[in-house]
Amino acid sequence: MASTSGEGLSSSQSEASEAERWASLIGGSAMVLMGLRQRSLRGVLMALAGGGLIYQGATKQSTIQQAQEAIGMNQAIKVEKTVTINKSADELYRFWHNFENLPRFMKHLKNVKVYDDKKSHWIANAPLGQSVEWDAYILEDRENEFISWASAEGADVDNSGFVRFTKAPGNRGTEVKVVMEYNPPGGALGAAIAKLFGEEPEQQIGDELRRFKMLMEAGEIATTQGQPKGNG
């Protein structure tokens, strides 16, 4: 369902002027958040990447989406979290942009391999010691500001997301917002993969962002794993 919305949107991208492009980028995050609540994140991100006016495409999808929601087809896991990190946007952007760094603070990821500046391969831990894999593409990449990505066709877990870096007021560093959407397939495997982020995906992503902050600010991730305790 996500991929259809992407195709539906891509037709409106061709004639955007530079000014329109900026307008859509600035308004984009708000649109993405709106889109996330009702429609496919991937579609909105692809529209953003194309520089088109998002809401046209997004609204076009709404009736189909509403129908899907009404019949319970929409199993997407949607998460949105923001953290403020006491570092400059370019430092954070650079670290994140190398997706191979992500497993250092994202516990659900086993490994990420970057092929080139667009394409990467992701391996995530699934329940019961299994793992799921997919290729992902960078959709939109604005230096020190914004990175969005989506899984390629045929991924075990259809997913998309973006990270946005915004200067925080008053020398507080940078606000880092992450929005992700997962569309697990149906059936038993789907149910297992739906738990990729545990029972509370918001908390999982929140914890991962907190570890990202620890790594960036303090240079290490606080832990008590492996310390002594009594016999209980």
Added chain:
Amino acid sequence: MKAVCWHGANDVRVETVPDPKILNPRDAILKITSATICGSDLHIYDGYIPTMQPGDIIGHEFMGEIVDVGSEVKQLQKGDRVVVSSIIGCGQCHFCQHQMWSLCDNSNPNAWMQDKLYGFGTSGIFGYSHAFGGYAGAFAEYVRVPFADFGAVKVPEGIPDEKLLPISDAFPTGYMGADMCDIQPGDIVAVWGCGPVGLFAMRSAYMLGAERVIGIDRVPERLQMARDFAKAETINYEEIDAGETLKEMTGGRGPDACIDAVGMEAHGTGLGGLYDEAKQAVRLETDRPHVLRQMMVACRKGGTLSIMGVYGGFVDKIPMGAAFNKGLTFKMGQMFGQKYMPRLLGYVLEGEIDPSQVFTHRFPLEEAKQGFEIFKHKKDNCIKVLLKP
């Protein structure tokens, strides 16, 4: 190594556990030479602190000698003698860099536990429950000190542990209590609780310019200590009404600032006291706020309440009308150890204060249980207990 492990309310056991290891690059391992039981350890001992797990090593006020350092430790080396802040701070986040160390963003691996109850996670604390990081505590032969460059303050040789140890927790807690009162010339400061933190708060209030200091407690030896160690006037609230007495002692104005050095297990008198004990016993409230209530009514109009006694959860029947209409200022929080420790070490080295005077009892680590019992029940004139591994 030997360590004091918590197993439930009133159940602490000395057990043999593995030695701590360096887990992160900025860790140090400390051989503990002295530790002491803090009043807030009693909240753990009494079973009021949630997210404790059987087997947890407790204790957060300590000092010792560095025996190992991680690869990123820059300021310390093996053999250094240090006092360590009970509060763990990363030194790099917004809060640490603004000297609000107990609000550190990066030192608590279990901050998510606090998110739901408190809205945000706070710093880690040694041996103080999993919500505060789940760090192994210091009633042991060795302890791992995360972010050691910031939390461990080097101290010179040749001065007894007892003089330096309170810089780890009780002294900065009391000092911060007084510092938050914004003391002006002529101010009268009332301190509820004449235990170690209260005593240090009284001394600190004078150091920061208070004209008069009044200590409030019910235990005669502690009141005596307030008079001797802190040169405070005293009120035994079981003998006379503290609120009315404070008014009379302050020309009818009330104290300019009130410091709570008691916290969640305050003892109350009369019906109010029974009410809170009953509610806490059946878990309808987690904390007994007698001192808070009394301070809100006793404080002068426009005055400051400085809360250093520990609160954990929810309290009931707070006289908000009094606080609001009198325009009171509330300041509170776990102490900002790293902010105050160098300054307080200076006062000790200059001989301006001798913190060792608060220690009345010493026990080997193996007898920690007895130390807890004596301290908890204030037996044998106990003010503070020194534990020696």
